[in-house]
Amino acid sequence: MDIAITLILFQIIILIFAVIVHEVSHGVIALALGDPTAKLAGRLTLNPIPHIDIYGSIILPVLMGVLSSGAFMFGYAKPVPFNPYLLRDQKWGPALVALAGPGSNILLALGLGALYRIAGLFMVIPTEIGQLFGIAIIINIVLAVFNSIPIPPLDGSKMIAPFLPYRVLRSQAYTVLEQQGMFLVLLFALFGFRLLSPIVFGLANLILG
Numbered sequence: 001m002d003i004a005i006t007l008i009l010f011q012i013i014i015l016i017f018a019v020i021v022h023e024v025s026h027g028v029i030a031l032a033l034g035d036p037t038a039k040l041a042g043r044l045t046l047n048p049i050p051h052i053d054i055y056g057s058i059i060l061p062v063l064m065g066v067l068s069s070g071a072f073m074f075g076y077a078k079p080v081p082f083n084p085y086l087l088r089d090q091k092w093g094p095a096l097v098a099l100a101g102p103g104s105n106i107l108l109a110l111g112l113g114a115l116y117r118i119a120g121l122f123m124v125i126p127t128e129i130g131q132l133f134g135i136a137i138i139i140n141i142v143l144a145v146f147n148s149i150p151i152p153p154l155d156g157s158k159m160i161a162p163f164l165p166y167r168v169l170r171s172q173a174y175t176v177l178e179q180q181g182m183f184l185v186l187l188f189a190l191f192g193f194r195l196l197s198p199i200v201f202g203l204a205n206l207i208l209g
Helices: 003-032 054-067 093-122 127-147 155-163 172-208
Strands: none
Touching: 003 054, 003 093, 003 127, 093 127, 093 155, 093 172, 127 172
């Protein structure tokens, strides 16, 4: 099999797993805080089938992988259903649920980094394997950092909500931002994503050592 195709397939597999863990983590924390919506919908599982979004989990990653020759890839899973009104803590609960997604990806990146370092103590890791570890870590960091951007509907917007004045959250401008946020997210993904590169690669280098 062609190396480029193999690389794209590897990235798709890692990406799908990473976004599933991301979404399941939202549901797990929501359940712990009193909201069983995700559990009742059968979404607290690592089985990819209930989570896969045909466009976001397959078409978009493949298209980006092919167009960039495997250099860059992004995607998403179906959002886990969530009812903030069932949370015991109405102020901080939604922020904690939102934080769980990026947090899970950072933990995955740290876990992969620890595995790489430990394995390196007992054996010489081939360069190709090291590159695969690097790709997996970068994918998780990208998901964590990108989703932490405070633009609705990304997790970052919910993470900062408890710190915003009530009048801001209920303002017409914020309502419009919530309604049109996805357009801004797409614009940032197309034209502003390079601004995140120093953060992503800085964290990856720190984790890999």
